Amino acid sequence: MPRRARLALKALVWAACLAPLSWLVYRFATDDLTANPISFVTNTLGDWTLRILLASLTMTPLRIVCGLAWPIALRRLLGLFAFFYVCLHFSVWIVLDFFFDWPRMWEDIVKRPYITLGMLGLLSLLPLALTSTRGWIKRLGARTWTRLHRLAYLAGVLGCLHFLWLAKVGRTDQYWHAATLALLLGVRVVDAGLRFARRRRRAASTVPA
Numbered sequence: 001m002p003r004r005a006r007l008a009l010k011a012l013v014w015a016a017c018l019a020p021l022s023w024l025v026y027r028f029a030t031d032d033l034t035a036n037p038i039s040f041v042t043n044t045l046g047d048w049t050l051r052i053l054l055a056s057l058t059m060t061p062l063r064i065v066c067g068l069a070w071p072i073a074l075r076r077l078l079g080l081f082a083f084f085y086v087c088l089h090f091s092v093w094i095v096l097d098f099f100f101d102w103p104r105m106w107e108d109i110v111k112r113p114y115i116t117l118g119m120l121g122l123l124s125l126l127p128l129a130l131t132s133t134r135g136w137i138k139r140l141g142a143r144t145w146t147r148l149h150r151l152a153y154l155a156g157v158l159g160c161l162h163f164l165w166l167a168k169v170g171r172t173d174q175y176w177h178a179a180t181l182a183l184l185l186g187v188r189v190v191d192a193g194l195r196f197a198r199r200r201r202r203a204a205s206t207v208p209a
């Protein structure tokens, strides 16, 4: 893909990922954060964390299924935006829900399973964000780095479970998110199976008679 097109695509991702935050800031400035602003801001940031995380996990299956190379260039950027949104989501919980009351926060993490799952989701994204630089890719080597970054799927699973657990009766979007993740994981598993079979066939055909 030409350099210009890649830059344009990245600019588009930046704009798309910053739009929900700008919309929240706008609603704050116009005093339009609903009757329950803390819940509204927490939920909006949580929704966008999961959407952007799923978008980043869609990039490799897109390459596998459609044979496109450009999605891979966006994977890391989308992953970093998912981390950015989860940090904001977490900060609202720390500052507005608990105002740095660490013992009560710990109690909440241990007591409420959906908070435990959210915390684990955040923790599994942390090493990915820390090692997202070119320096870390070099230091770890491409193979180890790629393996480590499969943790993004774990974060996706934990994020979906967190949402499934907390969603109130009558909602359906939590199931759509989980189904999307299952589909993406399915593509990866089938692809890994096909590659394994191909490798075995190649190895069998090179064994001397």
Ligand code: HEM
Residues within 6 Å of the ligand: 039, 042, 043, 044, 045, 046, 047, 048, 049, 050, 053, 086, 089, 090, 093, 115, 117, 118, 119, 120, 121, 122, 125, 155, 158, 159, 160, 162, 163, 166
């Ligand atoms: C990968 C990590 C995470 C993802 C993907 C995620 C995603 C979400 C989603 C989708 C929602 C529901 C939004 C809605 O109802 O429309 C939500 C709500 C929420 N999340 Fe998270 N979250 C994550 C981590 C965390 C963490 C670390 C905490 C705090 C320790 C947290 C605390 C909450 C709370 C308090 C709610 C609101 C629940 C309610 O309305 O009663 N989340 N999150």
